[in-house]
Amino acid sequence: MTQSVVTEAPATEADVPSTGSDPRVRWVLLAVGLVAALALPWFVYPPVAMDIVALALFAIALDILLGFTGLLSFGHAAFWGSSAYVTGLIATHYGAPFPVAVLAGAVFAMILALPIGYLSVRRSGIYFAMVTLAFAQMVYFIAYQWSGLTGGENGLQGVPRTFFGIDLVETESFYFYYAALPIILLGMWGAWRIVHSPFGRVLMAIRDNSQRARALGYEVEKYKVIAFVLSAGLTGLAGGVFAINHGFVALTELHWSTSGEVVLMTVLGGIGTLWGGILGAFLTVMLADYLASSGFQGIDLVTGSVFVLVVLLFRRGVWGTVRHRYLARRLRRATRRGAADTRE
Amino acid sequence: MTAGERVAVRTRALTKEFRGFRAVDSVDLAVREGSVHALVGPNGAGKTTLFNLLTGFVAPTSGTITVFDQDVTGRPPEQVARCGVARSFQITSLFETLTSREHVELALQGHTRDGFRFWRSEKLLGRNRARVDDLLAQVGLLPLADKPVGLLAYGQKRALELSLVLAVDPPVMLLDEPTAGMGIEDVDRTIELVRRIAVGRTVVLVDHNMHVVGSLADRVTVLQQGRILAEGTYDEVRNDERVITAYLGEAEHA
Ligand SMILES: Nc1ncnc2c1ncn2[C@@H]1O[C@H](COP(=O)(O)OP(=O)(O)O)[C@@H](O)[C@H]1O
Ligand SMILES: [Mg+2]
Numbered sequence: 001m002t003q004s005v006v007t008e009a010p011a012t013e014a015d016v017p018s019t020g021s022d023p024r025v026r027w028v029l030l031a032v033g034l035v036a037a038l039a040l041p042w043f044v045y046p047p048v049a050m051d052i053v054a055l056a057l058f059a060i061a062l063d064i065l066l067g068f069t070g071l072l073s074f075g076h077a078a079f080w081g082s083s084a085y086v087t088g089l090i091a092t093h094y095g096a097p098f099p100v101a102v103l104a105g106a107v108f109a110m111i112l113a114l115p116i117g118y119l120s121v122r123r124s125g126i127y128f129a130m131v132t133l134a135f136a137q138m139v140y141f142i143a144y145q146w147s148g149l150t151g152g153e154n155g156l157q158g159v160p161r162t163f164f165g166i167d168l169v170e171t172e173s174f175y176f177y178y179a180a181l182p183i184i185l186l187g188m189w190g191a192w193r194i195v196h197s198p199f200g201r202v203l204m205a206i207r208d209n210s211q212r213a214r215a216l217g218y219e220v221e222k223y224k225v226i227a228f229v230l231s232a233g234l235t236g237l238a239g240g241v242f243a244i245n246h247g248f249v250a251l252t253e254l255h256w257s258t259s260g261e262v263v264l265m266t267v268l269g270g271i272g273t274l275w276g277g278i279l280g281a282f283l284t285v286m287l288a289d290y291l292a293s294s295g296f297q298g299i300d301l302v303t304g305s306v307f308v309l310v311v312l313l314f315r316r317g318v319w320g321t322v323r324h325r326y327l328a329r330r331l332r333r334a335t336r337r338g339a340a341d342t343r344e
Numbered sequence: 345m346t347a348g349e350r351v352a353v354r355t356r357a358l359t360k361e362f363r364g365f366r367a368v369d370s371v372d373l374a375v376r377e378g379s380v381h382a383l384v385g386p387n388g389a390g391k392t393t394l395f396n397l398l399t400g401f402v403a404p405t406s407g408t409i410t411v412f413d414q415d416v417t418g419r420p421p422e423q424v425a426r427c428g429v430a431r432s433f434q435i436t437s438l439f440e441t442l443t444s445r446e447h448v449e450l451a452l453q454g455h456t457r458d459g460f461r462f463w464r465s466e467k468l469l470g471r472n473r474a475r476v477d478d479l480l481a482q483v484g485l486l487p488l489a490d491k492p493v494g495l496l497a498y499g500q501k502r503a504l505e506l507s508l509v510l511a512v513d514p515p516v517m518l519l520d521e522p523t524a525g526m527g528i529e530d531v532d533r534t535i536e537l538v539r540r541i542a543v544g545r546t547v548v549l550v551d552h553n554m555h556v557v558g559s560l561a562d563r564v565t566v567l568q569q570g571r572i573l574a575e576g577t578y579d580e581v582r583n584d585e586r587v588i589t590a591y592l593g594e595a596e597h598a
Contacts, residue, residue, distance in 0.1 A: 198453060198469050199462035201442075205450055208439035215399065215433075216512065217425040217454035230462065331495075 022330070029275065037181060044286075046173035047245055050180060052285045054242040057187045059266045059277030061234035066263070067272030068195055069227045070207035071121070074259050075132030076235055078116065078139040079109040081254030083236030084243035085143065085150055088159040091244065097162050102183055102240030109236030110229050112139070117228030121221050124210075133256060140254040156249040173245075180241050187237040191274060194230055203227055264307050270320025279319045350377040350412070352516050352546040353398060353429075358407035360393055360570075367393040369570035370407070375516075375563075377412075380538075380547045382557045382578075385567035386590070391550045392434055394567070395520050398548075399431050400424040411516065426455060430514035432505040434521045434550070438493045444504050445489040448476045451511035476511075482537060483507040499526050506537065516546045523553055535559055558582075566590070 040049040058080055065071040083105030091101040120131045143150045150156055161176060163169040169179045194200055202223055205213045210220050243249045252258060261284070269280025284303060291299045314321035353375040360368040368390045375381045383391045396402035398409060400421040408417045411427050419427075439447060449469040453459055458468060470476075480486040483503035493501060502525065509517050522538065523531045531553060538547065538560055551557055557564060557578060564581045566573040574584045581587050 193465075194462045196466045197462045197464050198458045198466060199460055201446065201450060201466055201469055202453075202459040204442060205439045208441055209437055211401065211421070212433070212437045212439065213450075214421040215401075215425055215431055215437075216451050216508070217422050218459060219422050223459070226460065226462070 025326075033275075033278070037185070038178075041174055041177045045289075046177045048285065048289055050173070050177050050245040051242065052282050053181065053184045054238045054245065055262070055265065055281035055285060056278040057184050057191075057238035057241075058235055058262050059269065059281050060188055060191045060274055061231045061238065062262050062266050063271055063274060063277045064191055064194060064203075064227055064231045064234070066266055067274075067276075068200065068207060069203045069224060070210075071124075071224065071228070072126075072129045072263070073120075073132045073228070073231070074129040074256070074263065075116070075120075075134075075136030076232075076262055077254050077256060077258035078132075078136035079113055079232040079235040080239035080242070080258060080262070081143070081249075082112055082139060083109040083239035084249045084253045085156060087240035087243045088156045088249045089149070091159050091162060092156070095160065095162055097164050098180070098240075098244045099163075099183060102237060102244065105240035105243070106233050106236030109239070110233040113229045113232030114225070117225040117232070121224035121228065133259065136254070136256060136259055140251070140256070143254050144251060150249075150251075153251055155251055156243075159243055159247045159249065161244055161247060176245070180244065183237055183241055187234045188274075188278075190230075191234055194227075195274065199223070199226070264303075266317075268307055268310055268317055270314075270317025270323070273317075273319050273323060275323075276317050276319035280317065283318070351375065351410075352377040352379075352412060353548065354410045355394075355398070356408045358394070358397060358409065359405045360390075360397055360402060361405045366570045368397060368404075371567075371570070371572055373565060373572070375546060375548055377546050378544065379562040380542050380549060380560050382549045382551065382561035382564045383567060384550070384552075384554075384557060384564060384581075385573070388569075389567040390570040391567055392520060393570075395431060395434075395518050395548075395550065398424075398518060399429060425512070425514075428515040429518065430509045430512040430516070431518040432509050432520055432522055434524065436498070436501040436505055438501060438504060440494040441492055443490050443492050444480060444485050444496070444507075445476055447493065447504060447508060448479050448511050451508045452476065454512060479507050479511050482510065484533070499530055502526060503530075503534075506534065510541060514545070516548070517541070518548045520550045521552065522549070523551055523556055531556065 037053060040052065044052070062073065062076055065073050086108040087101045087105035090096050090104050091098060116132065116135045120128055120135070123131050144152055147153070163179055168175045202213065202218055205218070206220055206223060214220055239253065265280035265284050266277050267280070268283060269276030269278065287303055287306065288299050291302055296302070310318060316324050351374045353373070355371055355373045358368055358371045359366060371394065383394065385391055393402060397404050400416065400419050400423065403418055408415060410416065411424070411429055414427060416424050416427055452472055452475065453469060461468065477486060480489050483506055485500060485503055485507065488496065488500065493504060496504070502522065506519070506522055509519065519538065523534050526534065535556055538549070542560070549557070549560060561578050563575070564578050565575045566581055566587050568590050573590055574581050574587050576584070
C-alpha cells in the first residue's frame, strides 16, 4: 500500500459526521425554535402544548446519554416520575411556588440518579439498559407500595399550581404555559451547554471509542456517572413541570412504558442532535392527540407503526436525516472546492 | 541516543493466558529510561498482548509491571496513562465522528481536570491552538485538521494515532506498528519523527519493518510464542542463530 499521508479519501455520504454545522444555520434554527415555542399555545390546546415542551426536554435529556454518550437508559421514568411526585408533594404540603417545587423535584432526581448511575455504568449496551430498567422497576414498586405518601394506584391527586399569588397563571393554562416555559428553555439550554462543553467532547469520545478515551487518561466511568446524573436532573425539571401542568401525578409516570416512550420519541426525532428530541416529542404528542380526539382506539398501534416506518426509512430519525442530507451536501461542496485548490 | 541507568518499564515473570493459551509467557523485560526499545517477532508472538498488559487494557494472569519503580499491575488504562505511559494502537483506534483537531484537543486535555467542566464552552478546548496546529503539522495533518477522521485515508489515520501520543507528551511511549501500511516516504518521515520525539523519552516500539527497527532501536527484544527468544542491540540480535531461524530468516525469505 503506497499512499501519502495527505492523500484525500473519497467523501461518501455514509461517513458524514454529527459535528460541524454552520453557526448561521444554528442561529436561524434557534430563532425559529423560540418563535415556535412562544406561538405553540395559540395553535395547540395549552395543556397539550405544555406536555409537548416538557416531553421535548425529557427526550433531550435522554439524548445526552443515548446520542452523545452511547448509553441507552431504559429507566428514565424513575427520574421523570420521582421528580413529578416530589414536585407534587412539595407543592401540596408546603404550598411552594411551582418553580421551587420543580427545582426540588429535579434535585431529588439527581440524588436518586447518583447510586443508580454508579451501579449501572459498569455495564454497557443492552446490559446497561437492563440494569437501569431494573432500578426503575424498584422505584415503581416503592411508589406503588407507599400509597400513604404517593396515593398508590390512584396517583397523587390535587397538586396545586401556586405561582407567587398570580391568579391568571394559577388558573389559566395559557398563562401557566408562559410561566413554566422558561424552566423548560433553561433545561434545554443546559443540555446544549453540556453537549458543547469540554465535558461534552469527552462524552462523544467515549461514545465513539471508550477504550481510546481511557488510553488518553479519561476516567470513563466517572464521566458516564456525571452524564447520567445531569441527564436525570434535566429529566426531573421536565417531569416536575409535567406534574404541575396536570395537577396530578399518575403512577404510570414511573412505569417502564414511560421509559420506552421517551426512547421512541428520541429515536424518532434522531439521536445525537438535541433538536431531534423536540421534533420527536412534538410529532408523538400531536399524533396521539389527533388520534384520541378522533375517538380512535388503537393509538399505541398507530404510533408504534409510525415509529417502525420512520426508523426503517430514515434510520437517523426525522431530524437526523434532514441534518445529515444538509451536512453531506455541504461536505461535498467543500471537498470539490478543496480538490480544486490542490490542483492549482 | 544515550540510555540512562534507570529502568522506565520493568516486567517480572509477566504471563497472560487466554483460555489456557499463553500469549505472553514469563516475560522479564527491562526498558531503560531514555532508550528506544524495539519488540519484534512473528505475527502472534504476543507483542500487542504485551502492550495491552503494559497499558492496563488486559490484566496479567501472573507477574508484575512497574513504571519507574511504581507498581502498576492490574491498574486500569486511564490510571496507567496518568502514570505517564501513552500508547498508539496497531489497529487504528480513533473517534470516528470527530475531526483531527478535536482529537488532538482531547489528547491535550486528557491529563487535566478540564474534561469535567460541563458548564464551560467547548472553546476552552481550543485555547492551545498554536500547540494543536504544531502537533498536526508535525504529522502532516494540518491541512486536514477540520475533517472528520472517518473521511481520512488509512495512512492519515496512522499519522493521527502518532500525533495523539505526541500530544500527551508522556515520559514513556508505546508505539504499536506505527508505520504499518504506510508508503516508503511516510515510513521515512515517521522514522524521523520518532527519532525526534524519542529525545528525552523512553520509547517501546513494535514494527515489522526492519529498516525502522534498525534505524531507531537502541535495544531489541525478540519474542516468539510469548517468550523472549533473544535480546541485544540490533546487530547482535540480527546475527543470532535462533533469531535468524525463528524470525529474520523467515522475514527475509518471505
Ligand atoms: N483477547 C484475546 N483472546 C484470545 N486470544 C488472544 C487475545 N488477544 C491475543 N490473543 C492471541 O494471543 C496471541 C498473541 O497475539 P498478539 O499479541 O496480537 O501478537 P502480535 O501482536 O505479536 O502479532 C495470538 O495467538 C492471538 O491469537
Ligand atoms: Mg500486534
